[in-house]
Amino acid sequence: MNDITTPIFHNENDNTLARPQNTQNEPIVPTTTSSSTTTSTSTSTTSATGNSNNTNNRNSLNSSTGSNNSSSGNTTNETTIESTKLRLLFEYEKLKEINLRGLYVIPSLNSIFEWHNVLFIRNRVYRSSVIRFLIIIPDDYPNSCPSVKFQTPVFHPLVGMDGEFELQHHFPDWKAEKYMIPHILCYIKNIFHNPEKFDYPPLNPEAAKLLKEDYEEFLRKVSHFVKLSIQNVYENPQFSSIVFAQEWKDKTQFENTKNNVLKRDTTVLGKIRQMEYLDFSPSDSFQAAVDDSWVLSATFLVFFTQAGYCMLEAGVVRAKNAKSIIIKSIIDTAFGSLIFWAVGFAFAFGHNNNPFLGTSHFFLIRYDNLAFFAFQWAFSTTSITIVSGSLAERVHINSCLIYTVVMSAIIYPITAHWVWSKDGWLRLIGTNGIVDFAGGVVVHMVGGAVGLMGTYIVGPRIGRFDSESGKPKPLPGHSITLSTLGAFIIWYGFYGYNTGSTLGISMGRMAIASRSAVTMTISATASCATTLMVIKLFSGKYDVNKSVNGLLGGLVSASASCSMVDPWAGFVIGCVSSFVYLGTSKLLLKLRIDDPLDSAPIHFSCGMWGAISVGLFATQNDLEKLLVRPTNSYGLFYGGGVEQLGVQLLGVVCVALWCFLISGILFVLMKRFNLLRIDPTRELMGIDMDQHGGPAYPNFQNI
Incomplete structure (x- = not known):
């Protein structure tokens, strides 16, 4: 829709309500409507919606605050109206600060109690629509809720065919201190971006029925009305403060542009884009090319962490098992990628209005947002790789292949659907849904939970715990150099996770x-420094392995929240994550659970803490930027209440239970059929000699 036009705002007598900033880079086009046709009237007028309001009974927008309203029958206190006008002027200025993309708003020429609006929709079901609507504000605002009338015919369950629209369902407890007109505008934007999310009594029963029972027919109907909204874009309602220009410098160019838009809408069934947190709508524009380049660059960084994990795991295990852990990383990537392409992505981000599972785009059929797929693929391979560290040095190579298939086809995709898909039930719960910006829950908690369940069922390595006292005995890795270098590569790759999740710049x-x-950098370094100091305090030495793991725990803890917390909060999150990691690692040893790389403490526990920290430290301003709408639910420590914290807690509990359940069944079945653990003789000899044709270092004695 960038090519259609932009509205012209007429407001000749008052320069305080200037045209909103043109944030969409639409072309500014001339208007043929002269200023003489837009003068204010002092008599009662009927708005373009057909809703009569005695505007002469209210002070005009252009009147001074001392003017006297002398119309007969006016019972409204003049002071109250003046107070309302000041409130509306404040809200209009606030609206310009919020800067809602694709939405143009200006009060009526005749009265500030009527706001004219045009909504440009650039993605999803109603893509390319140009929708006009009017907000009518009562005299006692903000104590009473305004009303809305649509001037453009739209096919939507909540919009009547005559333009009727009900706000009371969404704002049943309207209060002056709680809501403003920007909340109404955001709600209207949301009903077109997510029509299935709002299950209110329909004003268009046909649309509501088709949305639930015949989605393809619903899309066809929507497409028809989208075309009408474009074709009728120049039918400007009488007395409207927003008038579309009727001339272009090059009319042929405009007609070609309009025809191309209409042509694109005929294929709307195959063009619905997946938006995650921020609008991400690939197109042929230069802006979209830049955003795609950003996402792909982040994808390459994320995938580079595979090299880091491979080096980290190889360095932590003993030399006799180095080949084994490397081949597991290769299996994770090769087979996991193919399964995610075939079915995993469809289960995660397929469209079917199912809150638990997606069912479209198998093998990427009829899906062309390939940059987004690539980014999600890199995330999925990371989650699977985490598991191999927990099971290192004692499991059969075939068991790695089996859990890779199950994770990439079922466990990871379904979790991603719940948390990140627009249809996911955790994404839709509460005001904001669960917020997991860069995979603290979906990637790290999932990988850590599956690894924890696996290492619990498979049992500890031979010699890890004293047979009599049960105390842990050290089984040091063969290369601290490899493991440390791998950790720094992972740190580097995390900038791809946590910055690329904006899906554009x-x-x-x-x-x-x-x-x-x-915030990610501060969290990681704070966690690393805290771990160093704590280990030094209790042992008298600086421990390289523990400090590296503390660094990784800080990175994981920042994943869910890094985009919406202040730097000082990132420091606190990092410091706490150090104790979360150390405490969980100590607890596992007490329970005689052997996790060679401490994958569960790092990824599961710190990932859980990072998700919870969203409900504590998320600022309202940064969360609104992320959600692209106002919200009253944010971090508890910033006065945002407990709702978001409760949603985050519910999310981590449900994801943990889901992963424990499915992976527990999987590992028990593998153990039952002797597919999980190698026999003790081969374990003592080393997996490399038994299954991989010899040691990784043939010229050196195995350790």
């Missing part, structure tokens, strides 16, 4: 990416 998203990078 346009529309102010570079600021979100910058905040993510800074």
Whole structure:
């Protein structure tokens, strides 16, 4: 829709309500409507919606505050109206600060109690629509809720065919201190981006029925009305303060543009884009090319962490098992990638209005947002790789192949659907849904939970615990150099996770990416430093392995929240994550659970803490930037209440139970059929000699 036009705002007598900033880079086009046709009237007028309001009974927008309203029958206190006008002027200025993309708003020429609006929809079901609507504000606002009338015919369950629209369902407890007109505008934007989310009594029963029972027919109907909204874009309602220009410098160019838009809408069934947190709508524009380049660059960084994990795991295990852990990383990547392409992505992000599972785009059929797929693929391979560290040095190579298939086809995709898909039940619960910006829950908690269940069922390595006292005995890895270098590569790759999750850098998203990078860095270094100091305090030595793991725990803890917390909060999150890691690692040893790489403490426990920290430290301003709408639910420590914290807690509990249940069944079955653990003789000899044709270092004696 960038090519259609932009509305012209007429407001000749008052320069305080200037045209909103043109954030979409639409072309500014001339208007043929002269200023003489837009003068204010002092008599009662009927708005373009057909809703009569005695505007002469209210002070005009252009009147001074001392003017006297002398119309007969006016019973409204003049002071109250003046107070309302000041409130509306404040809200209009606030609206310009919020800067809702694709939405143009200006009060009526005749009265500030009527706001004219045009909504440009650029993605999802109603893509390419140009929708006009009117907000009518009562005299006692903000104590009473305004009303809305649509001037453009739309096919939507909540919009009547005559333009009727009900706000009371969504704002049943309207209060002056709680809501403003920007909340109404955001709600209207959301009903078109997520029509299935709002299950209120329909004003268009046909649309509501088709949305639930015949989605393809619903899309066809929507497409028809989208075309009408474009074709009728120049039918400007009488007395409207927003008038579309009727001339272009090149009319042929405009007609070609309009025809191309209409042509694109005929294929709307195959063009619905997946938006995650921020709008990400690939197209042929230069802006979209820049955003795609950003996402692909982040994808390459994320995938580079596979090299880091491979080196980290190889360094931590003993030399006799180095080949084994490397081949597991290769299996994770090769087979996991193919399964995710075939079915995993469809289960995660397929469209079917199912809150638990997606069922479209298998093998990427009829899906062309390939940059987003690539980014999600890199995330999925990371989650699977985490498991191999927990099971290192004692499991059969075939068991790795089996859990890779199950994780990439079922466990990871379904979790991703719940948390990240627009249809996911955790994404839709509460005001904001669960917020997991860069995979603290979906990637790290999932991988850590499956690894924890696996290492519990498979049992500890031979010699890890004293047979009499049960105390842990050290089984040091063969290369501290490899493991440390791998950890730093992972740190480098985390900038791809946590900045690439903006899914672009346009529309102010570079600021979100910058905040993510800074808070993640502070969290990681704070966790590493805290771990160093704690280990030094209790043991008298600086422990390289523990400090590296503390660093990784800080990175994981920042994943869910890095884009919406202040730097000082990132420091606190990092310090706490150090104790979360150390405490969980100590607890596992007490329970005689052997996790060679401490994968569960790092990824599961720290990932859980990071998700919970969203409900504590998320700021309202940064969370609103992320959600692209206002919200009253944010971090508890910032006065945002307990709702978001409760949603985050519910999410981590449900995800943990899901992963424990499915992986527990899987590992028990593998153990039952002797597919999980190698026999003790081969374990003592080393997996490399038995299954991989010899040691990784043939010229050196195995350790």
